[in-house]
Amino acid sequence: MDDGKPVWAPHPTDGFQLGMIVDIGADALTIEPLHQRGKTFLAPISQVFPAEDDVNKHVEDNCSLMYLNEATLLNNIRIRYSKDMIYTFVANILIAVNPYFDIPKLYSPESIKSYQGRSLGTLPPHVYAIADKAYRDMRVLKMSQSIIVSGESGAGKTENTKFVLRYLTTSYGTGQDIDERIVEANPLLEAFGNAKTVRNNNSSRFGKFVEIHFNEKNAVVGGFVSHYLLEKSRICMQSQEERNYHIFYRLCAGASEDIRNMLHLNSPDSFRYLNRGCTRYFANKDSDKQIMQNRKSPEDHKVMFYRLASFLNAFYALHSLPFRVSVHEIDHYCVHGSAS
Numbered sequence: 001m002d003d004g005k006p007v008w009a010p011h012p013t014d015g016f017q018l019g020m021i022v023d024i025g026a027d028a029l030t031i032e033p034l035h036q037r038g039k040t041f042l043a044p045i046s047q048v049f050p051a052e053d054d055v056n057k058h059v060e061d062n063c064s065l066m067y068l069n070e071a072t073l074l075n076n077i078r079i080r081y082s083k084d085m086i087y088t089f090v091a092n093i094l095i096a097v098n099p100y101f102d103i104p105k106l107y108s109p110e111s112i113k114s115y116q117g118r119s120l121g122t123l124p125p126h127v128y129a130i131a132d133k134a135y136r137d138m139r140v141l142k143m144s145q146s147i148i149v150s151g152e153s154g155a156g157k158t159e160n161t162k163f164v165l166r167y168l169t170t171s172y173g174t175g176q177d178i179d180e181r182i183v184e185a186n187p188l189l190e191a192f193g194n195a196k197t198v199r200n201n202n203s204s205r206f207g208k209f210v211e212i213h214f215n216e217k218n219a220v221v222g223g224f225v226s227h228y229l230l231e232k233s234r235i236c237m238q239s240q241e242e243r244n245y246h247i248f249y250r251l252c253a254g255a256s257e258d259i260r261n262m263l264h265l266n267s268p269d270s271f272r273y274l275n276r277g278c279t280r281y282f283a284n285k286d287s288d289k290q291i292m293q294n295r296k297s298p299e300d301h302k303v304m305f306y307r308l309a310s311f312l313n314a315f316y317a318l319h320s321l322p323f324r325v326s327v328h329e330i331d332h333y334c335v336h337g338s339a340s
């Protein structure tokens with residue numbers, strides 16, 4: 001770190017701050033922030049990093065930074081995020097920041113087209129660029145490719161996985177029913193495996209391993225989803241601000257009148273296994289009906305939805321009954337009263 005040049009230093013409460021070194025101690029440096037002259041703070045020497053000459057400039061690939069360290073990487077992502085550029089490369093790794101709103105045209109059909117067959121780095125960073133690289137590597141190397149999506153809850157893993165699936169099926173599908181079916185499986189999976197938590201209204205409560213299968217002509221011909229570690233305890237108990245799995249609320253909100261009457265469906269507040277958590281709806285009327293619209297044939301709908309609804313209704317009814325452990329037979333449970 002050159003004398004007289006600004007550095008990034010971790011402020012005790014405000015993250016990395018740009019400042020000048022004013023004193024050098026045995027293990028700590030005294031830093032004076034550029035935007036708060038006179039208010040110095042101490043930072044460990046090992047965590048003080050050199051800053052770029054122009055801290056307002058951003059680059060598409062963090063590897064292009066003159067100094068690549070924790071602070072310059074975060075600053076680059078922050079500047080890009082403030083300009084609605086949520087994706088940044090670190091070589092062939094993609095960092096995505098959740099924008100929490102739809103960025104116009106970012107995932108448009110035109111955008112999908114523009115990334116087809118283009119090498120990494122020739123277009124702005126995007127999840128489509130990663131999907132296309134995986135596809136091209138599979139063709140060239142004739143080997144399976146994996147995309148690992150990782151991050152904390154609410155980071156955008158589920159959404160970005162869906163964008164990858166949409167990209168591959170749109171760009172390299174056979175144009176047949178299978179492309180849509182791969183994409184359409186998601187709302188169904190999410191209905192049974194996603195729930196509102198305090199951090200994310202659509203949090204996946206299970207791990208997902210998605211396979212996309214290609215034929216010898218490298219066209220999408222199928223998919224397979226394995227799931228693991230489903231949070232089963234949520235079915236019986238949710239904290240006050242959280243909900244059970246979406247399917248239960250969708251059934252209450254989206255079932256047709258005849259099914260509602262037949263199965264005595266009411267609002268979520270009337271079911272014991274829902275009303276101890278949050279019972280608000282978070283979807284609009286259209287998305288509540290999403291499940292019903294998944295299969296194209298109305299007959300398929302009816303049969304599938306009726307079976308599903310009957311099963312779930314039995315579940316509701318079951319949970320309206322209070323249970324207690326029998327004193328004599330500890331591994332048996334008996335019904336203690338009648339259903340409301």
Ligand SMILES: Nc1ncnc2c1ncn2[C@@H]1O[C@H](COP(=O)(O)OP(=O)(O)OP(=O)(O)O)[C@@H](O)[C@H]1O
Nearest residue numbers: 098100101153154155156157158159200202203204
């Ligand atoms: N690229 C994006 N554009 C617009 N909104 C987004 C994007 N990514 C995520 N979101 C919003 O953030 C919410 C949370 O994202 P998502 O469910 O993908 O997180 P997650 O990492 O899968 O979380 P969890 O681990 O809890 O399942 C989404 O429901 C969506 O509203």
